[in-house]
Amino acid sequence: MRVLQNRRKIIKILLKKIERAFGLTRDLIENLSQESLSLYLGDLPSNRIGDQIWCIIGARESYLKAIQAGKWAGFNCSLQNSISKSKVLICLESSSDNMIKYLQEITLSDYQIEMLFDLLEHEVMHHGQLIRYIYENKLEFPKSWNERYTV
Numbered sequence: 548m549r550v551l552q553n554r555r556k557i558i559k560i561l562l563k564k565i566e567r568a569f570g571l572t573r574d575l576i577e578n579l580s581q582e583s584l585s586l587y588l589g590d591l592p593s594n595r596i597g598d599q600i601w602c603i604i605g606a607r608e609s610y611l612k613a614i615q616a617g618k619w620a621g622f623n624c625s626l627q628n629s630i631s632k633s634k635v636l637i638c639l640e641s642s643s644d645n646m647i648k649y650l651q652e653i654t655l656s657d658y659q660i661e662m663l664f665d666l667l668e669h670e671v672m673h674h675g676q677l678i679r680y681i682y683e684n685k686l687e688f689p690k691s692w693n694e695r696y697t698v
Contacts, residue, residue: 558655558660561660561663562647562650562663564667565646565647565663565667565670566647568670568671568674569607569639569643569646569647570691571674571691571692572603572639572670572674573639573640573643574689574691574692575677575681576600576632576639577636577689578687579596579686580632581630581631581632583684583686584596584597584629584630584631584632584635585597585630586686588679588680588683589683593680595629595630596677597629598629599673599676599677599680600626600635600639601624602624602673603639603669603670604624604625604635604639605623605624606669607643607666607670608623608624608625608642609622609623609624610646610662610665610666610669611645611649614649614650615649617656617658617659624638625638625641625642626638678692678698682698
């Protein structure tokens with residue numbers, strides 16, 4: 548019984564961390580200008596800020612498919628224009644809502660929990676990359692990022 552209670556607590560914490568990460572990503576994009584999504588990392592090999600968000604959205608959508616199917620089903624992203632702030636925000640919201648809604652309706656298997664940890668790791672890794680983009684391009688962080696990452 549105690550193991551089951553601990554599992555529930557761990558899942559609850561994991562879901563809370565995922566929701567926080569999703570919210571931080573949304574806050575950052577809401578804080579950026581349309582033009583910011585086209586910025587690169589100076590002279591370093593890099594893609595655009597918008598392409599980083601494309602990868603985040605694609606991961607959310609692809610991990611949701613894997614969680615639903617019980618196995619990896621490939622990477623795909625519905626976002627067609629990663630430098631359109633309105634389209635990015637719509638896909639961020641949709642991918643977040645779809646994931647959270649689905650997770651609230653099911654009992655998670657070990658595989659699904661593992662996938663969620665991988666998704667969380669992926670999103671937070673992108674946060675680290677985006678911090679570098681924001682510094683490089685002398686952009687501003689939203690308050691939530693200052694509080695979470697002390698940037």
